[in-house]
Amino acid sequence: MQSFFQHFRMVLISTGFFLIFSCAQFRGPMYPEIIYNNKQPLVSVTYEYGEVQIILPLKYDSAIPDNILFKVYAKADTMNPIISILQEAPNEFRTTIPQGALDINNSTNFIKIIPQNENFDPISVRFKGIGFGRIVLPSKVIRIGQLIVSGKTYLKDSKETLSRVKISLQNFDNVIHSTYSNDSGFFQIAIPGEYQFAEHLRIVAGENLILKPYSKKLNFNNYRKLKIDIPIGPTKQMKGPLYITNKNNVQFREGPDIGSKILFLLNQGEVISVDRVTPGAYYGYIEVEIEGEKIVVMNGWVDRSDLRELNMNFIKNN
Amino acid sequence: MLNHIKYNLIFLLFLSVSIAQIKLDINTIPTEVDIYLDDINIGTSPIRNERIIPGLHIFEIKKKGFAPLKYELIVNPSQAVEIDFFLNPVHKCKFKTKEKGLIFELNGEHYWDVRLIRLDLESGDHLLRVFKTGSLVDEQTIRIDKPETFNYILKEPLTKNDI
Numbered sequence: 001m002q003s004f005f006q007h008f009r010m011v012l013i014s015t016g017f018f019l020i021f022s023c024a025q026f027r028g029p030m031y032p033e034i035i036y037n038n039k040q041p042l043v044s045v046t047y048e049y050g051e052v053q054i055i056l057p058l059k060y061d062s063a064i065p066d067n068i069l070f071k072v073y074a075k076a077d078t079m080n081p082i083i084s085i086l087q088e089a090p091n092e093f094r095t096t097i098p099q100g101a102l103d104i105n106n107s108t109n110f111i112k113i114i115p116q117n118e119n120f121d122p123i124s125v126r127f128k129g130i131g132f133g134r135i136v137l138p139s140k141v142i143r144i145g146q147l148i149v150s151g152k153t154y155l156k157d158s159k160e161t162l163s164r165v166k167i168s169l170q171n172f173d174n175v176i177h178s179t180y181s182n183d184s185g186f187f188q189i190a191i192p193g194e195y196q197f198a199e200h201l202r203i204v205a206g207e208n209l210i211l212k213p214y215s216k217k218l219n220f221n222n223y224r225k226l227k228i229d230i231p232i233g234p235t236k237q238m239k240g241p242l243y244i245t246n247k248n249n250v251q252f253r254e255g256p257d258i259g260s261k262i263l264f265l266l267n268q269g270e271v272i273s274v275d276r277v278t279p280g281a282y283y284g285y286i287e288v289e290i291e292g293e294k295i296v297v298m299n300g301w302v303d304r305s306d307l308r309e310l311n312m313n314f315i316k317n318n
Numbered sequence: 319m320l321n322h323i324k325y326n327l328i329f330l331l332f333l334s335v336s337i338a339q340i341k342l343d344i345n346t347i348p349t350e351v352d353i354y355l356d357d358i359n360i361g362t363s364p365i366r367n368e369r370i371i372p373g374l375h376i377f378e379i380k381k382k383g384f385a386p387l388k389y390e391l392i393v394n395p396s397q398a399v400e401i402d403f404f405l406n407p408v409h410k411c412k413f414k415t416k417e418k419g420l421i422f423e424l425n426g427e428h429y430w431d432v433r434l435i436r437l438d439l440e441s442g443d444h445l446l447r448v449f450k451t452g453s454l455v456d457e458q459t460i461r462i463d464k465p466e467t468f469n470y471i472l473k474e475p476l477t478k479n480d481i
Binding site: 027028029030031033034035036037038039041042043044045046047048049050099100104131132 | 389391394395401404414428435441443
């Protein structure tokens with residue numbers, strides 16, 4: 001009986017091995033590795049960005065432009081602004097930009113303020129960014145741009161360059177700023193923009209010369225930059241001998257006699273072309289500028305003691 | 319006094335680190351897989367309210383039955399970042415043929431020459447090339463999207479049967 005069970009067990013085990021072996025043959029061998037095709041993984045990345053609010057307080061000096069264009073640049077990119085906003089001149093400029101747009105390590109971000117009025121110059125405000133939150137920048141003053149006069153000084157008769165001539169811009173008789181023309185006769189002088197609408201603004205040139213200084217009223221209503229070439233001395237039409245008045249309020253009379261009609265009172269440095277001479281007076285003519293452009297010749301008499309001979313080679317005051 | 323300065327410095331350090339950190343959420347399909355961030359196990363997906371700093375990071379995910387995933391990401395400075403990973407499944411397939419004397423090559427690196435074989439194949443396209451006596455006799459692309467049995471007949475498109 002026991003041997004029967006042993007035999008039966010052997011038969012069962014053999015049958016089991018047979019089945020397993022035959023099934024494995026049926027299923028086939030297993031390839032030893034997983035076969036990947038190195039496909040790019042499918043990944044979705046979503047960022048949530050914060051915001052940076054920028055506040056720039058503004059102040060205006062003497063004049064306010066109607067509109068201002070604000071441009072915000074970041075990371076030293078001067079070509080492509082992050083944002084551009086045109087608005088009426090505000091007391092503070094506010095804008096909000098996305099996180100990460102600004103350079104947070106260096107002050108390479110800037111706001112360009114472009115007043116929509118040619119009397120104002122664009123200005124830039126540099127600042128360092130932050131990750132997110134609020135930046136309040138120091139207040140910025142917006143003022144009218146400088147008024148600039150440039151040109152050259154030359155002798156009226158020969159058109160030759162005249163160097164080292166003192167130039168000043170004056171309001172009434174107050175000198176706002178002065179300079180000298182350089183060795184080539186060129187000069188450039190600038191004063192604050194608040195004088196743009198001053199009614200008694202003028203340029204005076206040649207106060208360091210023995211000749212009467214050149215003076216011209218300035219009008220900056222339309223332009224902030226003026227180019228004025230300044231002629232100094234008599235014109236070519238004035239023939240020698242030439243004399244100049246040696247003091248102010250010199251009488252320019254109709255006749256040589258004391259008591260004859262006074263045509264003008266001449267200032268110091270006025271040039272007279274002398275025709276005739278008497279023991280006490282010289283007869284000649286002067287040039288009078290009318291309305292700043294036209295020149296008229298006037299004849300008359302001047303006391304001899306009020307004149308001295310003019311040498312055009314030595315016209316600078318000592 | 320020294321302690322006061324020390325605490326202030328620690329607070330400032332903590333403040334700067336907290337400001338620089340970005341909230342990180344990770345989702346995966348399938349869920350409940352271990353996520354490794356820069357070789358550190360940060361938990362099982364879905365991951366919520368983890369912190370990460372801007373810069374380059376490496377994410378690794380391994381799960382049986384799916385192709386392992388390794389993903390490099392430069393995290394931008396932001397408030398939060400949410401990443402969804404879709405794992406590519408591996409399917410159990412069979413490949414059989416009645417042709418004799420053929421050598422099969424898959425993706426240029428896996429070879430067999432038996433007439434019946436079981437394969438674990440990543441979902442997607444695989445390139446099958448067939449050689450006979452050293453010469454290329456057939457080439458075709460197999461698309462795997464479920465467990466299947468492929469029956470190969472020389473120079474004919476593969477036929478498929480579901481397992």
